[in-house]
Amino acid sequence: MPDNDRSASEPTPEQIRFYGTTWVDHSAGYALRRVGLGLGAVVAAVLGAFLLRFAYEGVAVAEVGSWAELLLVLAFAVCSALAFSRTLGSYSRRPDAKDASVESSMRSIRLVGFVGVLLAYALRTVVEAPGEKLARAEYEQALARHRRRRAARTGNPAAKRRSRRR
Template identity: 45%
Template sequence: MPDNEVTPEPIRFFGTRWVERGPGYWLRRVGVSTGALAAAGAGTLLMRLGVQGVLVSRAGPLVDALLVVAVAVCTCGAAIRTWSLFDRGRAALTGWMADDRTVGPMLVIGCVGMLVAYLLRSLIEAPGEGERRVRYERAVAARARRRTPVAAGGRRKRR
């Protein structure tokens, strides 16, 4: 490919085949969806074991309720952040949601929500494909505009 051509950004597990949805694209989407489902199941099992461990300790109903609420909020937050990341890109994340160090603990606790969002997105398209496709098509259109000859009448005069 010549240096002046627009190159698409690769997506994990898909490379650059997402552009024309080339060979193996659909098979990879099925594999990614299956892997995300299996990982979400394993994460659910681990979270259940962790929550059950706290419930067995009989710390009290307040601690039990706070734990369940914390896990639910972290799961929903991780799912929303992951979906937004794949749908609109990192630039759409604002405030504390944009800082990976800040949301790290939330993503660990809410890993099931993150994996479910990844699973649902992979059923629609390769995760991150929509946002990257928009950027790629804009770059291709800009490249095409730069390559078009100047309108009839020659070059424009500078003022």
């Protein structure tokens, strides 16, 4: 994002996957990219649901029992719901150090519930680029800090008048 107004020391915006820094000013096909990625996530979720259906049919053909089929459906449903809610919530806050262990333990649940992750991504693209709200808040805070520092250092200190003592 080369602006003529920006100085070299001004903070640069964080890049978001698939969007780069176009989220800052919504340029370079940002809206089209959001629509395309949202539709792609929905299509991937539908294909994933078909994949899970085939996995269920494989268990049903094996005739392991209705309890196993019920457990399989329950596991996919619970993991998808947990993955959906965790993924949607992760777009609005950065995990801190104590959340790191929780997030690492959620990897397997997100893997099994990948349909929920894809649906959360698709739902978030309806509003904005996933993670844009968080990145925008951090970028605006960094810009405000930069402007305060620059305003405090305006002028040439050598050109200031020295007070005379009498």
